Amino acid sequence: MKLSSSIYGQPSRRDVVRAGLGAAAALALPGFLAPARADDNTLTFEQLYGKFSALGLEFSERVKTFTGKRVSMRGFMAPPLKAESKFFVLTKMPMALCPFCSSDADWPEDIVVVYLGDKQTFVQSNQTIEVTGTLEIGSWTDPETGFVSQLRLTQARFRSI
The missing domain is CATH 1.20.5 (Single alpha-helices involved in coiled-coils or other helix-helix interfaces)
Known part of the structure; x- marks a missing residue:
């Protein structure tokens, strides 16, 4: 200037x-x-996917780098299927309805499944939260619910911000 x-x-x-x-x-x-620092373990929804190929969206290099590591993300808790669930869906924007999809082919690019390490009380869907957990990628079907995911945070905890 x-x-x-x-x-x-x-x-x-x-x-x-x-x-x-x-x-x-x-x-x-x-x-x-x-730009993100090399020691920064945060991910944003915009950083999840890289290019679009014949197979669909591909995970970004940042996501591949952090696979198996503890990361933090901010977003909104989608309404859970039931109150005693051990998991919820983290979304980019507040949602009134649960964004579950029927298969990983339909996987929306702006959600991440969060599996809690310890039981926590769910929050309102319009409140921003920060989730920290171990990043897992690839198609996986939850044996208990049948829910299919492409991207997950496991052994996670969240806090309101």
Whole structure:
């Protein structure tokens, strides 16, 4: 950004305001403005998939790198099938209905199945949560529910933010 100076050789009021707004945006949106650090174990929904091929969406290199490792994600808890479930679906946007699909071929790109390590009380579907768990990828069918997933966080915990 080129600074224009006032008649006294100082930055103009407009330049100071622009710089302040830019700094505020950088603080408010660090994930959008700065690249992820190598030691950062967070994933966003936008980072889950890479290119689209004849086989459909492919997992991103970041997801492949973190497979089998502890990661954190932020999103919303979709309404669970039943209150005593040991799992829920993390979604990019709040949902009023459960986003379960019939097969992994229909797998939506903006959900992640979360299997809890310990029982926790579910939260309202419009409240942002942060989930930390071990990342697993690939088609898997839950033997208890028959639910098919492509992407999971296991031994997970969540907290409201």
